[in-house]
Amino acid sequence: MARMARTPVHPRSSSIVAAFTYLLLVLFRDAITTAAASPKAPASTNGCIAAERDALLSFKAGITRDPKKRLSSWLGENCCQWSGVRCSNRTGHVIILNLSNTYLYYDDPHYYKCAHVDFPLYGYISSSLVSLRQLKRLDLSGNVLGESMPEFLGSFQSLTHLNLARMGFYGRVPHQLGNLSNLQFLDITSEIYDHPPMHTADISWLARLPSLKYLDMSYVNLSSVVDWVRPVNMLSRLEVLRLTGCWIMSSSSTGLTNLTSLETLDLSENTLFGTVIPNWVWSMKTVKMLNLASCQLSGSFPDGLGNLTLLEGLNLGGDSYHGSNSFEGTLPSTLNNTCNLRVLYLNENLIGVEIKDLMDKLPSCTWNKLEELDLSYNDITGNLDWLGSQTSLTSLYLSWNKFSGHLPLLIREMANLTTLILHNNNISGVISNQHLSGLESLERIIMSYNPLKVVLDESWSPPFGLFDVYFASCQLGPEFPVWIKSLNNCYSIDVSSSGIKDELPNWFWNLVSDVANVNISHNQIRGKLPDSFQGMSTEKLILASNQLTGRLPSLQENLYYLDISRNLLSGPLPFHFGGANLGKLILFSNHINGSIPQSLCKMHNLGALDLADNFLVGELPHCLPTELKPSTGGSFIHSTSLNIHILLLSKNQLSGEFPMLLQSCQSITILDLAWNKYSGKLPEWIGEKLPSIVILLSGLISSLVISQVVLPNLIICGIWI
DSSP, X not given: OOBSSOOTTOSSOOHHHHHHHHHHHHHHHHHHHXXXXXXOOOOOTTSSOHHHHHXXXXXXXXXXXXXXXXXXXXXXXXXXXXXXXXXXXXXXXXXXXXXXXXXXXXXXXXXXXXXXXXXXXXXXXXXGGGGOTTOOEEEOTTOEEOSSOOGGXXXXXXXXXXXXXXXXXXXXXXXXXXXXXXXXXXXXXXXXXXXXXXXXXXXXXXXXXXXXXXXXXTTOBOTTOSOSHHHHHTOTTOOEEEOTTOOOOOOOSSOSTTOTTOOEEEOOSOOTTXXXXXXXXXXXTTOSEEEOTTSOOEEEOOGGGGGOTTOOEEEOOOBTTTBOOEEESOOOGGGGGOTXXXXXXXXXXXXXXXXXHHHHTSOGGGTTTOOEEEOOSSOOEEOSGGGGGOTTOSEEEOOSSEEEEEOOGGGGGOTTOOEEEOOSSEEEEEEOHHHHTTXXXXXXXXXXXXSEEXXXXXXXXXXXXXXXXXOTTSBOOSSOOGGGGGOTTOSEEEOTTSOOOSBOOTTHHHHHTTOSEEEOOSSOOEEEOOSOOTTOOOSEEEOOSSEEEEOOOOOOTTOOEEEOOSSEEEEEOOTTOSOTTOOEEEOOSSEEEEOOOGGGGGOTTOOEEEOOSSEEEEOOOOOOGGGSOOEETTXXXXXXXXXXXXXXXXXXXXXXXXXXXXXXXXXXXXXXXXXXXXXXOOOTTHHHHOTTOOEEEEEEEOHHHHHTOOOTTOOEEEEEO
8 A cells, every 4th residue: 555645755655656556557557458459369470560670679779778787688580579568469569668667765665675676777769669650558657768758759649558757857748748649548747856847838738638547747847837627627537637746826616527537636735725625626526535635725624525435545644845734623524424445644734632533533434444544743642542443554654643651452453554653652661572463464663752661572583574663762771682683684773762781792783784774873882893894785874872892894885874973983994984875974973093095085975974073183185086087877976076065074183284175075065174283274265166165163264364265155163274
């Protein structure tokens, strides 16, 4: 099951979109494939049409990068056997070209399970594809194939399925798409954060797609469209409409009343309604999935919800990135007839009632059907005793409320539960083996920041496959929890600030080598770092504020974030002290000595480096131009620049003049060189080379030198001499 509104900066699952979109995609795929492939007949002479094979090879020639070698099978004469290509058994014509790239959001609950998520194809879409005159289905979603959507895509007269979602296109949506009169499925979702979204001021061409059943134009900028309702309202066969984040500012008073087959309506992340949902929404009685999240709605929950008796999924929530709604009070009593409700998201509103009052408004006929419930980020009070009656739940989000009392033992009856997120409440008492014994489907448990004590037997092994385990600021210590040893398939483990006062067990480093995110900070853990971090698949490792000793080992390539600050590390930094992917390295308040290695010049993805309060000596390395020419992910870094934004080196014994290395750090915004042994003047080139710097904590700077430096955003603390 998946969330109705994706929340890219939110730690919770976006589950309603994925599940229901997947279900709809399967249904449309099967329908289209059935129509496309006639009953079995002898294959064509050479396995495929020669002209169509040439067209596919021309397309392949336009692919400049294929990281996963997905087109490696495109060899030989029989193109019908090539990966992603399907031909008609009767005619031999290519009818399906599916080169979609797997695209999962990082907050998707299945993201961390996919070790082999495909990488996109790079290049451009060759116009030779127009030769595929019998093509029924074209899916290139998730790839990076040019800057703008080609106009020739409107030439595929037989096309019934077109998916160009998340391809990084920008510019105008071509009106030629209106020529695809047989189209049943159209997805041109424009969400790639590295590019401005696509836009259009005219969507009248939609009216020329009378067979359309599925339309997703999410994140296409429609703010200049005068009346978006009129052309959409002419799509009388439409079953799914998704216009998330389209900058729609207002809607017609008549609404989408002509869409009598509509089952999914997603207008989330728009402000088209003002603060009140118009009545025409409640007249759409065929709607099963309604998503109005992050629409800046307010007031009481509307009574009209009771008119949607077929409703299976309702999202009136929000998130910190896209905005929220501000509904108050409890649910309306008119919900008595919504017996099919399976998914309910009311997160990030202003609900300040007791949980019993809220749950009593849900008809009892839904209690054995409700699968996903999100009430997080409200002010709901009460205990959790009601959970025993919600045995059909698969996902439960109750974080950031005012729940209190103990976690009931009846929670073990929730055998279908995969996600349990209760952090930042006031839930007390003990979590024991008994609470977790029946949760055989559990994948994510996030209980952080509750006054809970976790007491699990040393021999306890979870009867489920956990991927996320968060018990930050719960009481787990003083002994290091032995049960953590069984979490060898985990993605994230957080037991920070959990009262552990113990020696790091020998098995710990073997465990975390297979875990992506590990946080054991703010405890009193003793132990020594391993001789090497090589071979570990860890991406984020936080060991701060403990009593760890030893030298910093060389880091493996996967590591992106490392924090071992406020420990007892000693010795020099290793010559190769950072991997190519390292983005943040935080080592302040240790006993590290020696100089900063020259390999810093090769850490091209490093954005933050904090080595303050150590015993470092000498000068910063001077980077040669040959060390500053990386190219990653298809984008090029300037030949004379590093990507460091934050550089904190105070309270060391660094010396020399103002570091020349900083000429290569043109993205730097925060610099702290205080309490070192630098001498000389603040150089005039700082104004040219560091245009973005907003704070400079550099010790002693004379007023004469300051007046020679032109930096409009500069804030200088101290005097440089």
